[in-house]
Amino acid sequence: MVNKFLYHLPLYRQHQQLSAAGITLSRATLTNLTKRGIELLxxxxxxxxxxxxxxxxxxxxxxxxxxxxxxxxxxxxxxxxxxxxxxxxxxxxxxxxxxxxxxxxxxxxxxxxxxxxxxxxxxxxxxxxxxxxxxxxxxxxxxWVHMRRQLLKAEREETDAVTHALNLIAALYKQESHIQQKGWTGEKKQDYRAQHSKPLVDQFFAFCEEQNQRADLLPDDSWMKALNYTLKRKRQLMVFLENPDVAMDxxxxxxxxxxxxxxxxxxxxxxxxxxxxxxxxxxxxxxxxxxxxxxxxxxxxxxxxxxxxxxxxxxxxxxxxxxxxxxxxxxxxxxxx
Structure with missing residues (x-):
C-alpha cells in the first residue's frame, strides 16, 4: 500500500519486483490484500x-x-x-x-x-x-492564489497594471511570512494584519476598482475578466483579515x-x-x-x-x-x- 499510494508504484510493477526476487504471488492476491487492508482502515x-x-x-x-x-x-x-x-x-x-x-x-x-x-x-x-x-x-x-492566477492571464496584454497588482499581493504575502516567522496566532496575528495587511488590501481593491472603470477595456478583455473575477469575490477575499485562523490561500x-x-x-x-x-x-x-x-x-x-x-x-x-x-x-x- 505504501509503495502504491505514497511512491505511486502500481501493483503490477510490484508484482514484477516480487517475481524477480523469487516470490511467487498472483496479482489478484496483491489486489485483494490491498482491498482488505484498506477496509480495515x-x-x-x-x-x-x-x-x-x-x-x-x-x-x-x-x-x-x-x-x-x-x-x-x-x-x-x-x-x-x-x-x-x-x-x-x-x-x-x-x-x-x-x-x-x-x-x-x-x-x-x-x-x-x-x-x-x-x-x-x-x-x-x-x-x-x-x-x-x-x-x-x-x-x-x-x-488569493487562485485569484492571482486570473490576473496572470492578462499579464501579456496589461503588463504594467498586472505587475502593480502582483506587487501588492507580494507585499501582502511578505506580511504573512513575517507573522509566520514570529509564530504569532490569535489576537496578536489579527492585530498585525489590521495594522499592516489591511492597508495593502484596501489599496489593492481600490486599484482594481479604478482599473475596472477604464473606458478602453472591453468585457471580453482578459484584464477586465480578471478584474470582475476579483471584485466579485472581494468580501470572501477579505475574510482572513477578520479571522486569524483563516489562511490567505x-x-x-x-x-x-x-x-x-x-x-x-x-x-x-x-x-x-x-x-x-x-x-x-x-x-x-x-x-x-x-x-x-x-x-x-x-x-x-x-x-x-x-x-x-x-x-x-x-x-x-x-x-x-x-x-x-x-x-x-x-x-x-x-x-x-
Missing part, C-alpha cells in the same frame, strides 16, 4: 473525518478521478466516468479525501449540513458560494492533493467506485501521517495489526494525530521482518 478514517469536522475553519477543494468504465454506443469504445475527490483539511492538520460521483453542491451539503459551522476556505468554484448563500452558519473565505490543501494527480500518471484510473473510495481512505491516512511527521510505513504496519486487539470504542485513538503520542514510541513490528 475505513473506521479510522471515519473517526478522522469527525475530528476534521470539529474544526472552526475548513479548507476544501476538489480534484477529478476516472472511475468505472461505461459501455460504448454501437461500435464506439466505452469511456471512463469522471468522478471527484473532495479533500477537507481541518485546523488540527488532518485531511480526509471524501469521494463523490459529481462536482455538484450536493456533496458539500451531504458532508457539512447540520454537522458543521464555521469558516470555509476554498477556491473560486461557484458551488461553494451557492452553498454559503443557503447556509447562514457558514462564512465563506476564498483563496489553500496552498496547504493543494500540497496534499498533489499525490492524486501524481498517482494517476502511474495507476491511471480506478476500475470501480469502491476502488476510488479506497484510494481516498488510504491517501487520507498517508497525507495526515506526513503532516504529523509520522512514517506512513511504520504507522500502517502498526495499525493494521493493532485493529484486531484495539477496542472498537477507542478507534479514534488510531487516527495519526492521536496515535503518535500513544503508540509511536513502541509501534508493532511486522512479523516478516
Amino acid at each position: 475505513r473506521p479510522i478514517v471515519i473517526e478522522q473525518l469527525i475530528s476534521v469536522l470539529d474544526s472552526n475553519t475548513l479548507a476544501m477543494d476538489e480534484t477529478p478521478i476516472k472511475v468505472t468504465r461505461q459501455p460504448g454506443v454501437g461500435n464506439k469504445p466505452g469511456k471512463m466516468k469522471q468522478a471527484y475527490f473532495w479533500p477537507v483539511y481541518g485546523d488540527k492538520d488532518e485531511v480526509v479525501f471524501t469521494f463523490s460521483q459529481s462536482r455538484g453542491m450536493k456533496h458539500i451539503q451531504d458532508l457539512l449540513d447540520h454537522v458543521w459551522q464555521g469558516t470555509l476556505l476554498t477556491d473560486g468554484y461557484a458551488a461553494y458560494s451557492r452553498y454559503e448563500a443557503k447556509s447562514p452558519d457558514i462564512t465563506h473565505a476564498q483563496c 489553500t496552498n496547504h490543501l493543494e500540497r496534499e492533493i498533489r499525490p492524486i494527480p501524481m498517482g494517476k500518471k502511474n495507476w491511471l484510473f480506478c476500475w470501480t467506485e469502491l476502488g476510488a473510495e479506497h484510494v481516498g481512505i488510504i491517501q487520507s491516512l498517508i497525507s495526515t501521517c506526513k503532516l504529523h511527521d509520522i512514517d506512513p510505513n511504520v504507522y500502517l504496519t502498526d495499525v493494521l495489526q493493532r485493529v484486531s486487539q484495539h477496542p472498537a470504542k477507542d478507534t479514534a485513538d488510531l487516527i495519526p494525530r492521536r496515535w503518535k503520542p500513544l503508540f509511536a514510541d513502541n509501534p508493532l513490528k511486522s512479523p516478516l521482518l
Whole structure:
C-alpha cells in the first residue's frame, strides 16, 4: 500500500519486483490484500473525518478521478466516468479525501449540513458560494492564489497594471511570512494584519476598482475578466483579515492533493467506485501521517495489526494525530521482518 499510494508504484510493477526476487504471488492476491487492508482502515478514517469536522475553519477543494468504465454506443469504445475527490483539511492538520460521483453542491451539503459551522476556505468554484448563500452558519473565505492566477492571464496584454497588482499581493504575502516567522496566532496575528495587511488590501481593491472603470477595456478583455473575477469575490477575499485562523490561500490543501494527480500518471484510473473510495481512505491516512511527521510505513504496519486487539470504542485513538503520542514510541513490528 505504501509503495502504491505514497511512491505511486502500481501493483503490477510490484508484482514484477516480487517475481524477480523469487516470490511467487498472483496479482489478484496483491489486489485483494490491498482491498482488505484498506477496509480495515475505513473506521479510522471515519473517526478522522469527525475530528476534521470539529474544526472552526475548513479548507476544501476538489480534484477529478476516472472511475468505472461505461459501455460504448454501437461500435464506439466505452469511456471512463469522471468522478471527484473532495479533500477537507481541518485546523488540527488532518485531511480526509471524501469521494463523490459529481462536482455538484450536493456533496458539500451531504458532508457539512447540520454537522458543521464555521469558516470555509476554498477556491473560486461557484458551488461553494451557492452553498454559503443557503447556509447562514457558514462564512465563506476564498483563496488569493487562485485569484492571482486570473490576473496572470492578462499579464501579456496589461503588463504594467498586472505587475502593480502582483506587487501588492507580494507585499501582502511578505506580511504573512513575517507573522509566520514570529509564530504569532490569535489576537496578536489579527492585530498585525489590521495594522499592516489591511492597508495593502484596501489599496489593492481600490486599484482594481479604478482599473475596472477604464473606458478602453472591453468585457471580453482578459484584464477586465480578471478584474470582475476579483471584485466579485472581494468580501470572501477579505475574510482572513477578520479571522486569524483563516489562511490567505489553500496552498496547504493543494500540497496534499498533489499525490492524486501524481498517482494517476502511474495507476491511471480506478476500475470501480469502491476502488476510488479506497484510494481516498488510504491517501487520507498517508497525507495526515506526513503532516504529523509520522512514517506512513511504520504507522500502517502498526495499525493494521493493532485493529484486531484495539477496542472498537477507542478507534479514534488510531487516527495519526492521536496515535503518535500513544503508540509511536513502541509501534508493532511486522512479523516478516
